[in-house]
Amino acid sequence: MIKIATWNINSVRLRMPIVERFLKEHAPDVLSLQEIKTVEELFPYEAFNKLGYTHHAVHGQKGYHGVATVSRIPLKEISRHDWQDNGEARHVGVELLGPGQGMVLENVYIPAGGDIPDREENVKFGQKLDFLERMTRWADKVDRPTMIVGDFNIAPLESDVWGHKQLLKVVSHTPLEVETLKRFQDAHGWVDVGREHIRDPQRYFSWWSYRSKDWRVNDRGRRLDHMWASPELAARTVSHQVHEDCRGWEKPSDHVPLVTEIDL
């Protein structure tokens, strides 16, 4: 049985205290992080090593973005895709060695896309769609058992947001983004593992804005983070958790970690 986690950490160096707490309490075998906001040289390798996470694949960038996968299971970094074609660090792919051997874990941070959902008025929105199109072309060729996890910055279902009608023109829940993400899903037949275990229309959020006061009371959340898998791998998943309590920890990230257990 292997346990895989994903978490947009919003600066890994600042948040090592809560990362350590999460690893001690939930002991995933592998953790994929997004928005590490640091270069490789300053990644806190030693803190992870002390907890047994001695295998690392870090794709960093100064100040912005950046992703990393740390693991107790040996792994091999196999790819760093630049699906935006602009040099930003938003992906790292690894192959697990030992337990889970042969499985590929893709860690991705899809661009947020700015505020205006129109590529004519907002370059970032166009870049987000282009990123998804390039991912779709890549997904069409995926031919190994693969799990793709991370911050997709899209909440596709009505039950993935606090208010479907209120958010139809808000970047992350527009019909165009949802359709574009669906084409990516169909290109490989990705199974939305989170929704296999917490089925629509149950409430499922992974992110609450820092700007919204009283996140727990108002609960204006969205499901921006995802764990998707190839069908044969998805069929072996046995549990899935959303650790909402982490949003209430000291100096929290605005995202919470997701954990999937796979019988391999």
Add this chain to the structure above:
DNA sequence: ATGGTGGGTAGCCCA
């Protein structure tokens, strides 16, 4: 209708 908060890094960008 608007601005609200947080992180990183050096005078704003990004979420």
